[in-house]
Amino acid sequence: MVVQLQSLDGLSAAQLRELTVQLSAEVKHKQALIDKLTHENALLKRMKFAAQSERFDAEQFSLLDDAVAEDLASDADTPVAQAIGHGLRAQPKRHLLPPQLPRREVLHEPESTVCQCGCQMKRIGEDIAEKLDYAPGVFTVERHIRGKWACRKCERLVQAPVAAHVIDKGVPTAGLLAHILVAKFADHLPLYRQEAIFGRAGYAVPRSTLAQWVGACGVQLxxxxxxxxxxxxxxxxxxxxxxxxxxxxxxxxxxxxxxxxxxxxxxxxxxxxxxxxxxxxxxxxxxxxxxxxxxxxxxxxxxxxxxxxxxxxxxxxGCLAHARRKFFDLHATSKSVAAQSALLQFGKIYEVERDLQGSSAEERLAQRQARSSPILDALHCWMVQTRQKVADGSAISRAIDYSLKRWEALTRFASDGRLPIDxxxxxxxxxxxxxxxxxxxxxxxxxxxxxxxxxxxxxxxxxxxxHDPFAYLKDVLERLPMHPASRVEDLLPHRWQPGLR
CATH class of the missing domain: 3.30.420 (Nucleotidyltransferase; domain 5)
Known part of the structure; x- marks a missing residue:
C-alpha cells in the first residue's frame, strides 16, 4: 500500500480522478459479484435445508404443537400434563367410523349370569365401542371351474368359454394387476419392495414376473x-x-x-x-x-x-409464478426490501385470482381488466425504475430482467379470460x-x-x-379385453363411471 501511495505522487489531478473512477467501477463490479455469489450460496442452502413452501406472509404451522400433544397423550394423567393441557388448542373430535366398512363383532359377556344371591340376571342393554383394525394384504386364489357337458345322443360337448384377460393365460387377476400398478406408480413402491410385501402375505412373486406384468399392462393400456x-x-x-x-x-x-x-x-x-x-x-x-x-x-x-x-x-x-419465484428466493435469502415490494404487488394480483375462482371466462376477463391490469401497470413501472438503480448482474437485476423480457407473455392472461395466471x-x-x-x-x-x-x-x-385409481384400473383391466376398440373413449378417466358396463 505504501509503494502504491508513493507511486501516486507523480500523477496529475486528472489522472487521479480517472484512477478513482476506475477503482470505484472495479469495487462496484466486485461487490456485485460478491452479492451474486452470496445470494446463490444462500439459495442453494435454502433449497437443501429449508422448507420449500413459497408462501410469503402467511401464518406457519408449527410441528411443536403436535410434539407437545403427543408427549401429553403418552402421559396424560400427570399433574403437569393436565396443567399444560388447558393451554393447548382444542383436541380434534373423533369422527364416526364409516358405516360401509365391514364389521366383526367381538362379544364380551360375564363368565356367569347368576347373581350372588342365586337369581338369574336379566340382560337390560349393552355398550358398544368400535375399534379400527387393519390387516395386511392377504392372497386368495380364484378357482375358475368350467364344467363340461356332453350329449350322449349327438355326441356334442358344451363348455363355457375361457374368460378374456389382459394377460392371456396369466395367473394374476385384474385386481392384483391394478394393485401392483397403483403401488408402483401412485404409492411409489418399487417392485423389489412389493416382492417382499407379497412374501409376508404368503406368496413372494418374483420381481422379474412383476416387471413382465407391468410391461404387459402398459402395452394394453x-x-x-x-x-x-x-x-x-x-x-x-x-x-x-x-x-x-x-x-x-x-x-x-x-x-x-x-x-x-x-x-x-x-x-x-x-x-x-x-x-x-x-x-x-x-x-x-x-x-x-x-x-x-x-x-x-x-x-x-x-x-x-x-x-x-x-x-x-x-x-x-408466461407463468407469473416463475416470475414471482425469482423475487421470493431473493427475499427468502437476503430479506431484500426491493423483493418484498415486488412480492406485495404479486400478492395483490393473486388475490384477484382467488376472488375469481368459479367465475366464467367473460367475468374473469372483465375483473382482470378492472382490477389486475392497473396493478400490472404499476408493477411494470416499478420494475423499470428499479432496474435503472441497481447494478448489472445483481440478484435483483436478474429477477427484474426475467420479468421485463417476458412481460408480454406474463401479462397475456389479463386480456383473455380463458388463460390461467401461471x-x-x-x-x-x-x-x-x-x-x-x-x-x-x-x-x-x-x-x-x-x-x-x-x-x-x-x-x-x-x-x-x-376416482380411486385402484377401482378405476381394476374395472378397466377387466373390461378392456372385450371392449370394442371403437368405443375406447368410454373408458377414459373423465368419462368412466364405476359399476357401468
Whole structure:
C-alpha cells in the first residue's frame, strides 16, 4: 500500500480522478459479484435445508404443537400434563367410523349370569365401542371351474368359454394387476419392495414376473392414452412442463438424464386430465412432435425448447409464478426490501385470482381488466425504475430482467379470460413424479419409461377426476379385453363411471 501511495505522487489531478473512477467501477463490479455469489450460496442452502413452501406472509404451522400433544397423550394423567393441557388448542373430535366398512363383532359377556344371591340376571342393554383394525394384504386364489357337458345322443360337448384377460393365460387377476400398478406408480413402491410385501402375505412373486406384468399392462393400456391425448389436443389452452428422470444407458451400465414431459388442458377447461410423455432428452423436438398440428395458447416457462413452437403459430403464455419465484428466493435469502415490494404487488394480483375462482371466462376477463391490469401497470413501472438503480448482474437485476423480457407473455392472461395466471396446474401433476424419483432409481429403457408414462397418465387423470385409481384400473383391466376398440373413449378417466358396463 505504501509503494502504491508513493507511486501516486507523480500523477496529475486528472489522472487521479480517472484512477478513482476506475477503482470505484472495479469495487462496484466486485461487490456485485460478491452479492451474486452470496445470494446463490444462500439459495442453494435454502433449497437443501429449508422448507420449500413459497408462501410469503402467511401464518406457519408449527410441528411443536403436535410434539407437545403427543408427549401429553403418552402421559396424560400427570399433574403437569393436565396443567399444560388447558393451554393447548382444542383436541380434534373423533369422527364416526364409516358405516360401509365391514364389521366383526367381538362379544364380551360375564363368565356367569347368576347373581350372588342365586337369581338369574336379566340382560337390560349393552355398550358398544368400535375399534379400527387393519390387516395386511392377504392372497386368495380364484378357482375358475368350467364344467363340461356332453350329449350322449349327438355326441356334442358344451363348455363355457375361457374368460378374456389382459394377460392371456396369466395367473394374476385384474385386481392384483391394478394393485401392483397403483403401488408402483401412485404409492411409489418399487417392485423389489412389493416382492417382499407379497412374501409376508404368503406368496413372494418374483420381481422379474412383476416387471413382465407391468410391461404387459402398459402395452394394453396404451390405446386409452392415445385416445386421451387426442381429446386433450382438441382444447385451445394447454399447460406444459418437464422434469428429469434417470434412464439406464444401453450397453454402458450407466444412467443418463431423460425427461418426462407433462401436458394438461388449461386450468379453466372442462376436462381434467394430464398426459405424460417420456423422452430421452429435453430437446424441443419432443414438444414439437407431441404438439404437431396443434394451435392454441401454451402456458409454459422460459425454457428455450418451447420457443420454436411460437414460430409455428402457437401463442406463448408466461407463468407469473416463475416470475414471482425469482423475487421470493431473493427475499427468502437476503430479506431484500426491493423483493418484498415486488412480492406485495404479486400478492395483490393473486388475490384477484382467488376472488375469481368459479367465475366464467367473460367475468374473469372483465375483473382482470378492472382490477389486475392497473396493478400490472404499476408493477411494470416499478420494475423499470428499479432496474435503472441497481447494478448489472445483481440478484435483483436478474429477477427484474426475467420479468421485463417476458412481460408480454406474463401479462397475456389479463386480456383473455380463458388463460390461467401461471403454470402451477401442470406443475402439481409433476410432483408425484418428483416424489417417485427417489424410489424408482431409474427407468430401465426408453420403452420402459414410455410404458410407465402411459400408466401414470391414467392413474393421475383418474385422481384428477376424483376416482380411486385402484377401482378405476381394476374395472378397466377387466373390461378392456372385450371392449370394442371403437368405443375406447368410454373408458377414459373423465368419462368412466364405476359399476357401468
Amino acid at each position: 396404451q390405446p386409452l392414452v392415445d385416445a386421451l391425448r387426442a381429446e386433450v389436443l382438441a382444447y385451445p389452452v394447454l399447460h406444459a412442463d418437464e422434469t428429469p428422470v434417470a434412464m439406464l444407458k444401453p450397453g454402458a451400465g450407466k444412467t443418463h438424464r431423460a425427461y418426462l414431459w407433462a401436458y394438461a388442458p388449461g386450468a379453466f377447461e372442462d376436462i381434467r386430465a394430464v398426459i405424460y410423455d417420456f423422452c430421452e432428452s429435453r430437446a424441443g423436438a419432443h414438444a414439437r412432435a407431441f404438439l404437431q398440428g396443434w394451435q392454441g395458447s401454451l402456458v409454459c416457462d422460459d425454457f428455450s425448447g418451447y420457443k420454436a413452437l411460437m414460430a409455428q403459430g402457437i401463442t406463448e403464455v 403454470n402451477n396446474h401442470v406443475e402439481n401433476q409433476i410432483r408425484p413424479v418428483a416424489i417417485g424419483r427417489s424410489n424408482w432409481l431409474f427407468a430401465g429403457s426408453l420403452r420402459a419409461g414410455q410404458r410407465a408414462a402411459a400408466i401414470m397418465t391414467l392413474i393421475q387423470s383418474a385422481k384428477l377426476n376424483g
